Amino acid sequence: MAKEDFYKLLGVEKNASEAEIKKSYRRMAMKYHPDRNNDNPEEAEKKFKEIKEAYEILSDAKKRAAYDQFGHAGVDPSMGGGRGGAESFSDIFGDVFGDIFGGGRQQRSSVQRGADLRYNLELTLEEAVGGTETTIKVPVLVICGECSGSGAKPGSSPVTCSTCHGHGQVRMQQGFFSVQQTCPTCRGAGKQIKDPCPKCYGQGRVQETKTLSVKVPAGVDTGDRIRLAGEGEAGVNGGPSGDLYVQVQVKDHNIFTRDGAHLYCEVPISFPTACLGGEIEVPTLDGKVKLKIPAETQTGKLFRLRGKGVKPVRGGAVGDLLCRVQLETPVHLTKDQKALIEQLAESLSGGGKHHSPQEHGWMDGVKNFFDKLTG
Template identity: 65%
Template sequence: MSKRDYYEVLGLSKDAGERDIKKAYKRMAMKYHPDRTKGDKALEDKFKEVSEAYEVLNDSQKRAAYDQFGHDGVDPNRAGAGGFGGGADFGDIFGDVFGDIFGGGRRGGSRGPQRGADLRYNMELSLEEAVRGVSKEIQIPTLVHCEQCKGTGAKSGSKPKTCPTCHGHGQVQMRQGFFAVQQACPTCHGKGEIISDPCPKCHGEGRYERSKTLSVKIPAGVDTGDRIRLSGEGEAGEKGAPAGDLYVQVNVKEHPIFTRDENNLYCEVPISFTQAALGGEIEVPTIDGRVKLKVPAETQTGRMLRIRGKGVKSVRSSVVGDLICKVVIETPVSLNEEQRNLLRQLEESLGGQSSKSSKKHKPRSEGFLDGVKKFFDDLTK
């Protein structure tokens, strides 16, 4: 029986890219894999066909030969006539594509000493520390190289031995029909070596746990969510392999006065209604101290007043944000009778509650009342 076109098998056009080929194979291999088809011979043959097509189209040389000569170009029996031969190891193909799911993939020899793990440290900062920058000492528990055995794990004067089960590869292969599964060697647990006489200090691990103190320089302008990377300050690697990195994760605590939005700072500034009406200068706080702020006459509550350059300097540029003050007009409390009378006199001088002249002095209130009246008039129509 003649073979189907490999592009047709995977449902691809002839100009498909590597990513498209891998995605198509992954989708179809999951559909026809023997673990899902439960012994159905026709579907098992379909899986073999899909895997064979992928084995050719995913290899640039084989694909070029197939595009030029068709199936003859990749026929193992015609290797001398331009074919590539060798056949397909479907277990390796499946592992190469699905290694991220099943932990498989192609492996050549021992995995070798592994780089140390990265560590994370959560650091809380006050807003002042984040804005100005600060140096802090931190203490972290981590794995360090054993000085006594120099990271080998073997007692001084002895050496690790090659694992007799995996012969130093760290992995063994189990076959189920044509499907191959690789797993860590049960004898050496993936290390490829056996230590018969372990180091007494690290108990054969080549590393041991110890707390170390580090000085961390926090640059000015950091904010919650920023990370600072300290290269090589993570866990020590296996058998002398490089150490991982330490990532310091920044979290800025809430401030009682200021809130931050990127490079700008915001705060609420209470003023009396006399100051709001007449205007004047008031003192407001900044991160660097107090400054004078000019309040325009007839200022309404909620108005935003900007002080340029009193925000936060960006950690990534020279841009400095602003301090934005929200005016909140404070109503006086605990008034005595004389003060109440003075306020009544002021109210009368402004035209009272319903006088037409009050529109001149209270445009927002009058505008609101006009809007309410129109709303109810529209309801009654």
């Protein structure tokens, strides 16, 4: 009797994603589980096994590729399948010549390390520079508490694979060559789960949301990573858990801009202060400090406050705070104030001295340019 199309069994399209296939499998497995079909348990068990076989093929990238190309023949061990067109030439080459010279490949271990995970953590500049401790919530695969990771229903246990008889690999004859490959039924584990756990559906892992505490060291910057060992996905068949990497992203600040260990900011100064000099208050991450402004300071001048920057997370000298002063033009002037400024303008324009060094330098440049043009 011809097998039903695996995609139809799971009720998905051929271009379905891995997530869609997994979601549909869980729904179908719950629907046809023998324990939930007391009226016709034999028919339900048959359907359940067909769904499980379809999921085992379509959830494996290589097997799915072989199935898409060759159909059931591409994944049927009795027809030389299982790897089909998805297997690389180097795999077949190694299997064939390994058998000829008595080597062969050893059984692949079913124990697998869990996947590493990444979490993006946004911090304020103050938190990044001073360090902080925060809690995060991470969805992660953990060992199923119902079956303790075995994937088998409580009270049962995995059985020896009927295809490879527990070896994890099958040997097939191709002409006069003997080819050894991973067992397509148990995927090299050597065991099968006849009665899957109702909580994890035979996967041995379930998804939960972990709440973790993260200590952020002082001086971190955008792009830095904090590693939380063993907080990634749980391993398979007793394998170690992966790690969680917390990726730091520092938010833009409304006053400061950071460049490595240095901080930059712009500070407004009044016209009288720029002309006559004085003291202004400058913000820092530790509070306000006094900055002395010399007389005749031009707008855009950069002042350095040493040691008011960032201490690098990997060590080194504390950076500086660099303040760029910007001349603030007064607005909403009274009639008397305008008159005083007009008097000042007349006073500055009189006499032989130049009272506007930037304008004077710019005008000299223009004059020299035209002198060269006219010869």
